[in-house]
Amino acid sequence: MRRLVVAAALALPMLGQAAIAQETVKLGYIDPLSGGGASVGEGGLKTFQYLAEELNAKGGILGKKVEIVPLDNKTNPQESLIQAQKAIDAGVRYVTQGNGSAVGGALSDFVTKYNERNPGKEVLYYNYAAVDPILTNDKCSFWHFRWDANSDIKMEALTNYMKDQPAIKKVYLINQDYSFGQSVRTTARAMLAKKRSDIQIVGDELHPLLKITDFAPYVAKIKASGADTVVTGNWGQDIALLLKASADAGLKVNWYTYYAGGSGGPTAIKQTGLNHQVFQITEGFANVDHKESQDFEKAFRAKVDLSLWYPRAVNEMRMFAAAAEKAKSLEPIKVAQALEDMKFEVFNGGEGIMRKDDHQFFQPIYISSFGERSEKEPFDDEKTGWGWKLVAKVDTAQTMLPTTCKMDRP
Amino acid sequence: MLELIVISTLNGVLYGMLLFLMASGLTVIFSMLGVLNFAHASFYMLGAFFGFQISRWVGFWPALLIAPLLAGAIGAAVERYGLRRVHKNGHVAELLFTFGLAFAIEEIVQIIWGKSPVDFRVPPLLDFPAFTIFSTNYPAFKMFMLLVSVAIFLGLLLALKKTRIGLIVQAALTHPHMVGHLGHNVGRIFMLVFGVGTALAAVAGVIAGPALVTQSNMAGLLGPILFVVVVVGGLGSLPGAFIASLLIGLLQTFAVSMNASLAGLLGPLSPDLAQSWLSDIWNVTIAQIAPIMPYLLLVLVLIFRPMGLLGTRDT
Numbered sequence: 001m002r003r004l005v006v007a008a009a010l011a012l013p014m015l016g017q018a019a020i021a022q023e024t025v026k027l028g029y030i031d032p033l034s035g036g037g038a039s040v041g042e043g044g045l046k047t048f049q050y051l052a053e054e055l056n057a058k059g060g061i062l063g064k065k066v067e068i069v070p071l072d073n074k075t076n077p078q079e080s081l082i083q084a085q086k087a088i089d090a091g092v093r094y095v096t097q098g099n100g101s102a103v104g105g106a107l108s109d110f111v112t113k114y115n116e117r118n119p120g121k122e123v124l125y126y127n128y129a130a131v132d133p134i135l136t137n138d139k140c141s142f143w144h145f146r147w148d149a150n151s152d153i154k155m156e157a158l159t160n161y162m163k164d165q166p167a168i169k170k171v172y173l174i175n176q177d178y179s180f181g182q183s184v185r186t187t188a189r190a191m192l193a194k195k196r197s198d199i200q201i202v203g204d205e206l207h208p209l210l211k212i213t214d215f216a217p218y219v220a221k222i223k224a225s226g227a228d229t230v231v232t233g234n235w236g237q238d239i240a241l242l243l244k245a246s247a248d249a250g251l252k253v254n255w256y257t258y259y260a261g262g263s264g265g266p267t268a269i270k271q272t273g274l275n276h277q278v279f280q281i282t283e284g285f286a287n288v289d290h291k292e293s294q295d296f297e298k299a300f301r302a303k304v305d306l307s308l309w310y311p312r313a314v315n316e317m318r319m320f321a322a323a324a325e326k327a328k329s330l331e332p333i334k335v336a337q338a339l340e341d342m343k344f345e346v347f348n349g350g351e352g353i354m355r356k357d358d359h360q361f362f363q364p365i366y367i368s369s370f371g372e373r374s375e376k377e378p379f380d381d382e383k384t385g386w387g388w389k390l391v392a393k394v395d396t397a398q399t400m401l402p403t404t405c406k407m408d409r410p
Numbered sequence: 411m412l413e414l415i416v417i418s419t420l421n422g423v424l425y426g427m428l429l430f431l432m433a434s435g436l437t438v439i440f441s442m443l444g445v446l447n448f449a450h451a452s453f454y455m456l457g458a459f460f461g462f463q464i465s466r467w468v469g470f471w472p473a474l475l476i477a478p479l480l481a482g483a484i485g486a487a488v489e490r491y492g493l494r495r496v497h498k499n500g501h502v503a504e505l506l507f508t509f510g511l512a513f514a515i516e517e518i519v520q521i522i523w524g525k526s527p528v529d530f531r532v533p534p535l536l537d538f539p540a541f542t543i544f545s546t547n548y549p550a551f552k553m554f555m556l557l558v559s560v561a562i563f564l565g566l567l568l569a570l571k572k573t574r575i576g577l578i579v580q581a582a583l584t585h586p587h588m589v590g591h592l593g594h595n596v597g598r599i600f601m602l603v604f605g606v607g608t609a610l611a612a613v614a615g616v617i618a619g620p621a622l623v624t625q626s627n628m629a630g631l632l633g634p635i636l637f638v639v640v641v642v643g644g645l646g647s648l649p650g651a652f653i654a655s656l657l658i659g660l661l662q663t664f665a666v667s668m669n670a671s672l673a674g675l676l677g678p679l680s681p682d683l684a685q686s687w688l689s690d691i692w693n694v695t696i697a698q699i700a701p702i703m704p705y706l707l708l709v710l711v712l713i714f715r716p717m718g719l720l721g722t723r724d725t
Contacts (some may be wrong), residue, residue, distance in 0.1 A: 032522065033525060034525045034626065034627065035627045035630075036527050036627060038525035038625070038626075038627075039527055039625075040526075042524075042525065042526050124691075172461055177698060203669075205697060206697075207666075207697075207698075210699050211631060211701065213622040213623055213628070213631055213632075214421075214425065214621070214622050216417075216665040217418060217421050217422075217662075217663045217667060218419045218666060219544065220413075220414055220417040220421065220667065221414065221666065221667045221697075223413070223414075223417075223545075223546055224411070224413055224414035224417075224667075237527065237623060241622075241623060248547065248549045248552075249417075249546050249547055249548075249549075250539065250542070250545075250546060250547035251546075263526070266440040357498065387429055
């Protein structure tokens with residue numbers, strides 16, 4: 001009798017787990033939840049959890065509930081692979097990651113090799129923010145899909161705008177010392193030289209990733225260089241602290257950034273008093289004149305008390321659901337095939353397309369500046385009273401850069 | 411150029427003084443107990459978080475007093491009820507104890523305040539530019555940080571040189587057993603020194619928190635540099651720690667402002683080297699290697715002057 005009870009006690013939870021596993025789609029969220037990247041990682045996690053709830057309220061994907069499995073990678077490639085393996089062992093077939101292209105590269109590699117060795121148990125990697133161009137060029141993979149515009153696309157759009165600003169004469173580049181930061185600096189140099197040969201690059205800085213707590217020495221150097229414009233791909237605390245140090249030192253320049261709107265950025269910009277002199281380039285923002293996304297923003301802020309920083313995550317999750325429904329399957333390989341060349345109405349309006357050749361998503365891109373608001377900008381950021389204002393919109397067709405990807409298909 | 415030098419000097423001195431606030435306690439504890447306290451930077455973090463929380467309730471100024479006292483009390487308790495018991499099992503056990511403590515404190519801070527940075531603001535009274543040199547503002551709060559650190563350095567020096575307890579501490583630094591044999595309560599002195607040392611680190615935390623970032627990895631970012639300061643300055647030497655702190659502060663700040671690289675220096679001699687497999691090393695600027703400069707200094711000091719700049723015993 002006792003033996004029977006023990007056996008039942010062992011078997012019941014297993015049965016329970018199996019039953020639950022069948023009813024949920026697990027998405028492994030591998031991003032920093034501690035260390036210097038924690039502020040962005042936690043924001044991303046809340047966003048994905050909110051999106052999962054949104055999908056679940058509508059019945060989930062193919063009737064299965066979506067569950068986000070948070071895994072802390074400490075912005076470290078090695079740690080990410082351990083977490084990815086852990087996720088796979090727990091039955092995860094889809095992983096998503098965004099912060100850090102070094103991590104993105106390692107994960108893409110890992111997933112590709114894993115899938116070669118484990119046919120029938122494939123894992124898909126959804127990349128929502130690692131923008132090093134190499135991931136959809138030389139090192140592209142069938143198992144990797146990217147929803148954020150890659151760094152080259154962003155720089156192309158940013159420099160197209162900068163070339164018509166005659167006030168820009170001396171540019172200072174400051175970036176994080178790893179694959180993405182190096183790619184930003186190289187592309188910025190090349191594109192500025194081509195489009196505005198009269199612009200002088202007065203500084204080109206690389207600093208350690210997410211390790212600097214005081215940017216005052218760097219700001220002193222920018223100031224001494226006589227730059228009127230700074231271009232940076234910094235993200236996370238590296239952009240917030242850079243802006244904070246400039247506010248303290250009273251550095252008055254124009255900022256062309258990828259991620260100034262990230263956590264802590266808006267507060268620092270308000271401190272600098274640089275009204276509409278800090279620009280960012282994103283695939284969407286709160287004040288885009290589009291009713292559905294503004295309604296979403298309101299609901300999102302009410303629920304998680306954050307502004308939506310990842311419209312691309314919304315696109316990712318909604319397209320995931322759409323692709324699974326189109327394929328009528330949750331097998332990663334079928335979902336991947338359904339995603340290829342899929343056209344989709346993006347979060348902020350307009351049509352985007354997931355290009356089959358390299359698995360890069362193309363979508364409208366916006367340049368916006370941060371400052372005082374008019375009636376057209378209903379949303380502020382971080383309770384500063386200031387908000388992002390539309391400066392320029394680049395349509396999907398104009399973002400289509402060629403790729404060198406030669407994809408191996410299963 | 412002059413502007414860059416002046417501003418970098420100010421920034422470097424400020425960073426150096428912040429390091430000194432922490433290293434002063436660490437170096438005294440190290441030489442008395444013979445144990446490198448891995449958790450020392452954690453008390454700096456505790457100071458910052460206590461400061462943040464208390465300033466929410468009663469304002470920044472009371473926090474500047476209460477937070478260090480609180481952290482110091484915890485430090486003293488750690489020595490009395492933790493380290494002293496572990497001491498029986500030898501130095502390795504003590505080392506492991508402080509190592510574990512650092513992780514425990516970090517986890518506890520994460521549980522209470524989360525992993526993202528908290529919004530620790532500069533008090534409004536000091537939120538203005540103190541002065542403007544060459545069109546660069548220097549924040550009043552940073553000036554205040556500088557003054558507090560200098561005041562503490564002077565106070566500490568006076569206490570050590572002029573008071574009775576200071577004399578006993580100095581004696582215990584070099585001859586702990588002799589001091590015990592003379593009838594002084596060495597245990598209580600250890601506890602006191604540990605408490606004061608951690609409280610000083612907490613002061614650094616309270617004043618650095620608003621100026622830098624207050625988050626749960628701040629101890630990990632500063633901890634290793636403290637050991638460099640202690641070794642370079644010389645074991646148990648307060649003036650040594652002072653000089654080493656300033657040296658490292660200035661070294662790091664000035665290295666950031668330099669763009670020289672091997673390519674710039676020797677490039678014209680052999681341009682083809684820049685294309686070879688050496689190109690990475692060839693094009694790296696001093697600014698890029700600024701963060702590892704202190705560790706380079708550490709290695710050099712250990713090789714050429716193991717007792718440190720002003721130390722008397724080998725480390």
